[in-house]
Amino acid sequence: MISFDDSLWPLLLVSFEGESSDEEFTYHLQRMDEYLQRQEKYVCIYDATKMKSSPMSHRQLQVEWLQKNDAALRQWMLGTGFVITSPLARLAMTVISTLNKPPCPNTSVATLQQALTWAADRFRDEGHPLPSVRIRTHYGLVHPPTKRATIK
Numbered sequence: 001m002i003s004f005d006d007s008l009w010p011l012l013l014v015s016f017e018g019e020s021s022d023e024e025f026t027y028h029l030q031r032m033d034e035y036l037q038r039q040e041k042y043v044c045i046y047d048a049t050k051m052k053s054s055p056m057s058h059r060q061l062q063v064e065w066l067q068k069n070d071a072a073l074r075q076w077m078l079g080t081g082f083v084i085t086s087p088l089a090r091l092a093m094t095v096i097s098t099l100n101k102p103p104c105p106n107t108s109v110a111t112l113q114q115a116l117t118w119a120a121d122r123f124r125d126e127g128h129p130l131p132s133v134r135i136r137t138h139y140g141l142v143h144p145p146t147k148r149a150t151i152k
Contacts, residue, residue, distance in 0.1 A: 038076075045116065070103050
């Protein structure tokens with residue numbers, strides 16, 4: 001099963017649970033097209049902590065989708081985070097990202113909290129403080145210290 005949570009848009013959470021059928025995965029890519037068509041800057045977090053496996057056919061469809069949408073991803077996607085519990089799988093994602101430059105900044109982390117913190121940081125760093133504050137407040141994440149002006 002693949003679920004989408006855009007309740008804190010421009011944050012998109014996509015969660016994978018169990019094994020997805022070809023139809024579910026194709027629907028997932030169609031939904032991702034719809035988010036790109038909004039033409040709004042956003043961050044996507046993929047939560048794969050409950051995913052069983054990803055068949056080669058899904059990986060190939062994903063590669064084709066990435067190639068087709070490269071320009072739109074570069075324009076609208078502020079970042080992509082992957083939540084993967086396996087240290088070996090996270091390492092593989094890092095190596096793949098190093099060898100094949102992705103269209104936007106990305107990270108692979110062990111927990112959803114780490115991914116959400118990263119997403120909030122991406123929004124803040126890209127000049128979108130409101131989504132950053134909303135994410136941190138909604139999920140109870142630590143707010144970074146603010147810079148204080150010094151009088152000389």
